[in-house]
Amino acid sequence: MNTGPAKQGKDRHQEILDAAARVITDRGLAETRISDIAEQAGVSPGLILYYFESKDRLLAEALTFANDQFYLRTSREIRRIPSAREQLRRVIDLSVPGYLPEYGRLDEWALWIEVWVRALRDPEMAKDREALDQRWRSQLAEIIRGGQGSGEFSSAEDPDELALRIAALMDGLAIQVIMDDSVVTTERMHRTCIEVSAQVLGFALQPAKG
Amino acid sequence: MNTGPAKQGKDRHQEILDAAARVITDRGLAETRISDIAEQAGVSPGLILYYFESKDRLLAEALTFANDQFYLRTSREIRRIPSAREQLRRVIDLSVPGYLPEYGRLDEWALWIEVWVRALRDPEMAKDREALDQRWRSQLAEIIRGGQGSGEFSSAEDPDELALRIAALMDGLAIQVIMDDSVVTTERMHRTCIEVSAQVLGFALQPAKG
DNA sequence: CATGCGTTTGAATGGTCAGTCAAGCGAGGC
DNA sequence: GCCTCGCTTGACTGACCATTCAAACGCATG
Numbered sequence: 001m002n003t004g005p006a007k008q009g010k011d012r013h014q015e016i017l018d019a020a021a022r023v024i025t026d027r028g029l030a031e032t033r034i035s036d037i038a039e040q041a042g043v044s045p046g047l048i049l050y051y052f053e054s055k056d057r058l059l060a061e062a063l064t065f066a067n068d069q070f071y072l073r074t075s076r077e078i079r080r081i082p083s084a085r086e087q088l089r090r091v092i093d094l095s096v097p098g099y100l101p102e103y104g105r106l107d108e109w110a111l112w113i114e115v116w117v118r119a120l121r122d123p124e125m126a127k128d129r130e131a132l133d134q135r136w137r138s139q140l141a142e143i144i145r146g147g148q149g150s151g152e153f154s155s156a157e158d159p160d161e162l163a164l165r166i167a168a169l170m171d172g173l174a175i176q177v178i179m180d181d182s183v184v185t186t187e188r189m190h191r192t193c194i195e196v197s198a199q200v201l202g203f204a205l206q207p208a209k210g
Numbered sequence: 211m212n213t214g215p216a217k218q219g220k221d222r223h224q225e226i227l228d229a230a231a232r233v234i235t236d237r238g239l240a241e242t243r244i245s246d247i248a249e250q251a252g253v254s255p256g257l258i259l260y261y262f263e264s265k266d267r268l269l270a271e272a273l274t275f276a277n278d279q280f281y282l283r284t285s286r287e288i289r290r291i292p293s294a295r296e297q298l299r300r301v302i303d304l305s306v307p308g309y310l311p312e313y314g315r316l317d318e319w320a321l322w323i324e325v326w327v328r329a330l331r332d333p334e335m336a337k338d339r340e341a342l343d344q345r346w347r348s349q350l351a352e353i354i355r356g357g358q359g360s361g362e363f364s365s366a367e368d369p370d371e372l373a374l375r376i377a378a379l380m381d382g383l384a385i386q387v388i389m390d391d392s393v394v395t396t397e398r399m400h401r402t403c404i405e406v407s408a409q410v411l412g413f414a415l416q417p418a419k420g
Numbered sequence: 421c422a423t424g425c426g427t428t429t430g431a432a433t434g435g436t437c438a439g440t441c442a443a444g445c446g447a448g449g450c
Numbered sequence: 451g452c453c454t455c456g457c458t459t460g461a462c463t464g465a466c467c468a469t470t471c472a473a474a475c476g477c478a479t480g
Contacts, residue, residue: 121238133391165379168379168381168383169375169378179330181343183344183347192375192378
């Protein structure tokens with residue numbers, strides 16, 4: 001592609017998106033300056049606008065980019081797990097902010113909230129947000145369908161409805177957790193997600209491992 | 211227009227907060243200018259900063275002010291309903307964005323998301339948000355406790371845990387609804403909230419009225 | 421080594437606001 | 451009627467930042 005000016009291998013476009021996502025994550029969308037992104041990416045401010053039409057477009061792309069990454073990462077992991085019950089547990093582990101030490105940043109959830117705010121007024125972002133969300137719910141529904149098929153889940157309710165309920169529950173709880181709510185802690189969210197899933201999908205709880 | 215210093219009865223402080231909430235609701239926090247608020251309130255820009263120390267403080271106050279109003283309004287209504295089941299239904303009716311025509315604005319939910327974004331970095335707002343949220347969950351828990359006591363709800367689970375689950379579900383669904391998600395519509399959210407409540411709290415569904 | 425071209429730089433430009441301020445305004449007291 | 455004092459105005463100031471741009475830079479090619 002371009003071995004020369006740009007760093008070999010990685011491409012600037014992606015590097016900048018990544019830097020932007022990081023800056024947004026810890027400063028917040030509103031406090032993100034082009035110069036912050038440039039600094040984070042280790043380039044000059046001018047370069048940012050050489051690669052992106054405007055700050056606005058860049059931020060929008062960065063937001064969906066980051067959430068896309070999360071989905072892809074999760075999706076890849078899930079596909080290697082055979083049991084629906086374990087798939088679900090893994091999705092929960094990955095979704096509860098702060099639960100897994102290795103993913104311990106301020107979290108993609110913070111970015112997700114920024115997506116919401118922006119989607120409220122930006123039709124482009126609204127479209128992307130809806131697509132991202134439906135894909136996420138579909139993934140959950142797929143797991144549920146699998147578990148119903150294999151007999152792991154005894155509930156016979158519509159998988160899409162069940163997925164919607166679990167997804168909404170997780171959204172609502174995750175918000176409180178990243179807000180550092182003193183009642184809704186990481187552990188409590190995790191426990192609640194597992195318990196509700198078990199009740200709603202119809203399977204017995206297994207002793208927590210680890 | 212101006213009889214004496216402040217308009218009789220209403221006070222400027224409150225008027226401005228109200229105007230600010232309205233502007234934030236339809237332009238979004240990020241696009242809210244002092245001059246917009248002034249225009250909405252029908253005063254000059256300078257006056258805004260005569261009553262508030264800074265734009266930032268004003269916005270923060272406006273955000274909690276609006277949510278406080280919503281809580282108070284709901285709370286007052288609920289207190290007049292004797293049946294726990296009906297109390298719950300009313301809370302749901304009031305919380306589902308767009309369900310009741312009379313409350314048909316872009317909704318306090320939009321403001322609530324702005325609160326989240328801001329609370330992520332502003333400790334003051336974080337504190338207020340936590341208080342507001344706990345109060346809301348307590349209200350739900352109180353209804354549940356009432357229903358358990360009266361025998362309307364057969365579930366014997368911890369009311370606080372049940373309230374948390376229902377509140378989180380409602381948050382998660384409401385987000386999608388105000389985003390105008392094509393799958394998660396106002397009606398679907400309403401139905402889901404009612405069904406889940408019935409299942410989780412243990413009461414039989416009654417035919418929808420109206 | 422000279423040329424060309426895609427990158428990269430950082431200084432300059434311009435627009436947009438938040439916040440300030442000096443000047444008016446009007447009601448109520450005297 | 452005149453003064454005072456709290457409210458109100460809107461023009462002004464200064465900062466801050468997105469965006470532009472002219473100038474380098476350095477690799478590749480011949």
